[in-house]
Amino acid sequence: SAKALEKAREIGREEGLNYVYVGNLPGHPFENTYCPNCQELLIKRYGFSVSRYNIRDGKCPKCGKGIPIIGR
Numbered sequence: 001s002a003k004a005l006e007k008a009r010e011i012g013r014e015e016g017l018n019y020v021y022v023g024n025l026p027g028h029p030f031e032n033t034y035c036p037n038c039q040e041l042l043i044k045r046y047g048f049s050v051s052r053y054n055i056r057d058g059k060c061p062k063c064g065k066g067i068p069i070i071g072r
Contacts (some may be wrong), residue, residue, distance in 0.1 A: 021045070034068065035065055
């Protein structure tokens with residue numbers, strides 16, 4: 001259920017995981033990846049597709065924090 005996935009994301013974030021997102025909820029804001037420093041949207045997803053990739057030179061374009069995500 002959506003609530004179970006949201007709870008799992010919350011637990012992951014509380015345990016220090018910075019890049020936790022949910023799947024199988026197309027259009028849900030938690031299926032995206034955000035900067036852990038400033039909350040800027042870094043990767044926008046819809047289902048299994050990436051519709052926006054907003055990481056520049058391995059950094060958040062808003063605050064400059066290094067983002068250790070490989071791939072595009």
